[in-house]
Amino acid sequence: MPPSPSLPELLATVAAVTDLPALDAVEQEIFGRKHGVLTLRMKEIQNALPEQKKELGKKMNVMKQTLTEAVERRRKELELASVASIAETDRLDVTLELPKKDRGHLHLIPQFIAQVEEVFGRMGFEVAEGPEIETEENNFNLLNIPEDHPARDAQDTFWITDPSDKSKPASERFVLRTHTSNVQIRFMKSHTPPFRAIFPGKVYRKDADATHSPMFHQFEGLMIGKDVSLANMKSVMMEAIRELIAPTAEFRFRTGFFPFVEPGLEVDVRWQGDEEESREGRWIEIVGCGMVHPNVLRNCTIDPDEWQGFAFGFGVERMIMIKHQIPDLRLFYQGEPRFLKQF
Ligand code: PHE
Numbered sequence: 001m002p003p004s005p006s007l008p009e010l011l012a013t014v015a016a017v018t019d020l021p022a023l024d025a026v027e028q029e030i031f032g033r034k035h036g037v038l039t040l041r042m043k044e045i046q047n048a049l050p051e052q053k054k055e056l057g058k059k060m061n062v063m064k065q066t067l068t069e070a071v072e073r074r075r076k077e078l079e080l081a082s083v084a085s086i087a088e089t090d091r092l093d094v095t096l097e098l099p100k101k102d103r104g105h106l107h108l109i110p111q112f113i114a115q116v117e118e119v120f121g122r123m124g125f126e127v128a129e130g131p132e133i134e135t136e137e138n139n140f141n142l143l144n145i146p147e148d149h150p151a152r153d154a155q156d157t158f159w160i161t162d163p164s165d166k167s168k169p170a171s172e173r174f175v176l177r178t179h180t181s182n183v184q185i186r187f188m189k190s191h192t193p194p195f196r197a198i199f200p201g202k203v204y205r206k207d208a209d210a211t212h213s214p215m216f217h218q219f220e221g222l223m224i225g226k227d228v229s230l231a232n233m234k235s236v237m238m239e240a241i242r243e244l245i246a247p248t249a250e251f252r253f254r255t256g257f258f259p260f261v262e263p264g265l266e267v268d269v270r271w272q273g274d275e276e277e278s279r280e281g282r283w284i285e286i287v288g289c290g291m292v293h294p295n296v297l298r299n300c301t302i303d304p305d306e307w308q309g310f311a312f313g314f315g316v317e318r319m320i321m322i323k324h325q326i327p328d329l330r331l332f333y334q335g336e337p338r339f340l341k342q343f
Contacts, residue, residue: 007063014070020078027071108343113200119243125196130183137170138182142299143260158204176204180220188300193307194225210328217316224309233310245323261290287314
């Protein structure tokens with residue numbers, strides 16, 4: 001049997017180790033339960049003369065202590081070295097912040113809608129959504145929009161089923177929704193008042209110029225209760241405009257006609273940009289609103305003698321245009337980074 005290594009030899013072995021797995025192996029060689037150097041030495045002590053045992057035991061403890069410390073010290077050194085070498089070989093530091101200019105972000109429309117949800121959330125409105133492909137019934141009939149109303153005209157509405165084919169009922173004829181008011185109907189049919197909610201989403205109309213796009217965004221709102229009044233509606237509209245456009249935004253209420261509200265109002269906000277001569281000082285309509293028509297409540301099995309309230313529909317792009325003085329609606333959809341980056 002080879003003589004067991006001395007303390008200086010063991011310390012040298014520990015110091016010579018160059019990586020963590022090797023250190024684990026050396027540790028096992030020294031401290032291993034069955035064949036470790038120290039374990040074997042302990043056994044020798046048991047065989048020693050009684051008067052030598054105490055002395056040998058002390059020596060063993062010192063040796064054990066010294067080696068334990070040496071192994072731990074070496075482990076720390078090797079761990080540090082391995083972190084340092086990762087830094088050298090792997091130059092990608094995932095904890096570093098990316099340069100600002102390369103960062104993507106939400107398009108300004110969903111950004112704005114998130115803000116709308118936040119502002120109305122504070123006023124107690126929940127958020128709901130409805131389908132963009134809608135029945136003629138939910139998009140028109142139940143909203144009290146008569147058969148011959150110009151809004152139904154094939155020139156304004158994108159029909160999915162043939163508008164001239166009257167063989168099917170309105171519940172089986174489909175359009176791309178022309179407004180988010182369809183969600184009013186769906187919400188009222190499926191909820192019991194009182195409630196307040198907003199319904200953001202895309203809407204479609206055959207219209208295209210600097211202030212009209214065949215697809216644009218609206219958010220509808222609805223508040224129904226026992227004594228919800230026109231005054232409540234006015235204050236919600238004013239709060240929303242000040243929060244979402246500017247605290248100093250100038251606006252005016254005008255009477256307006258929508259078959260599903262009575263009375264109906266329109267709200268205009270004054271264009272604030274000065275770079276666009278033609279719009280200077282001009283009023284732009286951003287919202288239609290009013291007290292929900294009793295027929296509409298009835299269509300949704302809500303008793304108009306017991307419940308009343310208001311509905312409104314904001315044009316999202318129009319609001320953002322006024323807020324940021326964007327002269328042309330088409331800029332929203334062109335995907336031009338120099339434009340989008342500014343928001
Ligand atoms: N649906 C109307 C539009 O698209 C807006 C509106 C909503 C008006 C609710 C009154 C009440 O123009």
